[in-house]
Amino acid sequence: MALHRTQGIVIGRRALGESDRLVDFYTRDHGRVRAVAKSARRTRSRFGSALELFTLGELIFFDTGRSELVRVDHFDIVHPFLRVREHLERLGQGAWIIECLTRLTPDRDSQPALFGLTLRSLRALDSGARPQRVASCFALRAVDLLGHRPRIDRCMECGRAYPFPEAALDVTAGGLLCGRCGAGSDALPLSGAAVGLLKRLRALAWEEGLRLPLASALDAELAATLEGVMTRLIGHQPRSARFLAQTRRGLSHHPSPSPLP
Numbered sequence: 001m002a003l004h005r006t007q008g009i010v011i012g013r014r015a016l017g018e019s020d021r022l023v024d025f026y027t028r029d030h031g032r033v034r035a036v037a038k039s040a041r042r043t044r045s046r047f048g049s050a051l052e053l054f055t056l057g058e059l060i061f062f063d064t065g066r067s068e069l070v071r072v073d074h075f076d077i078v079h080p081f082l083r084v085r086e087h088l089e090r091l092g093q094g095a096w097i098i099e100c101l102t103r104l105t106p107d108r109d110s111q112p113a114l115f116g117l118t119l120r121s122l123r124a125l126d127s128g129a130r131p132q133r134v135a136s137c138f139a140l141r142a143v144d145l146l147g148h149r150p151r152i153d154r155c156m157e158c159g160r161a162y163p164f165p166e167a168a169l170d171v172t173a174g175g176l177l178c179g180r181c182g183a184g185s186d187a188l189p190l191s192g193a194a195v196g197l198l199k200r201l202r203a204l205a206w207e208e209g210l211r212l213p214l215a216s217a218l219d220a221e222l223a224a225t226l227e228g229v230m231t232r233l234i235g236h237q238p239r240s241a242r243f244l245a246q247t248r249r250g251l252s253h254h255p256s257p258s259p260l261p
Ligand SMILES: [Zn+2]
Pocket: 155, 156, 157, 158, 159, 160, 177, 178, 179, 180, 181, 182
């Protein structure tokens, strides 16, 4: 039995019983933690609105050691990331980031660097960076941190050094395939410009990557490639990706989303 204190981000929540709430946190020191917040759904809950999605807080939880569920003792808001929840595209990309995190990390696996990356991504979304670029930059770094960094310097099958035409990214093989080796596979086709961009983004600092000006076709290829990588790692398309596709169809009728206040 132990009381733990750490920073945590709310990454999921649902009702439990009559008045409790089941809350998933991604924490700095313990990775993903599933917790029960007692009486959190009562009107006068001591948690107030603290347990909203994306909220960063100081979490104190009690671990009995008898169950995978811990009990939330305190959760004090450090940053609510309100703007991420108030805008459809930001909400959708934020949900995608969190879904990747949830699907690709086991419970209680401490990865402070991944926690830091998630926090930086939420901050970027909250401060008005382009949501799709934030998700791309998150995915590129998360894949590295999770140990799936693809090799983009040679064909993983025949060893031929890049550049070669008709390159494709094979997540299972761990990197690029040349046109001959990738023929007929479900590897993700990648333009020469996109391979160069992946290389460049790896070398850039976080903020520089977020601001790097790109032609819209290349920007879209980057996003589609990283979404494809995540879909393959997870084993299916994230649910939030479908929500995003619907959001985009809706937004295309209103091409200029309202700027931040
Ligand atoms: Zn090859």
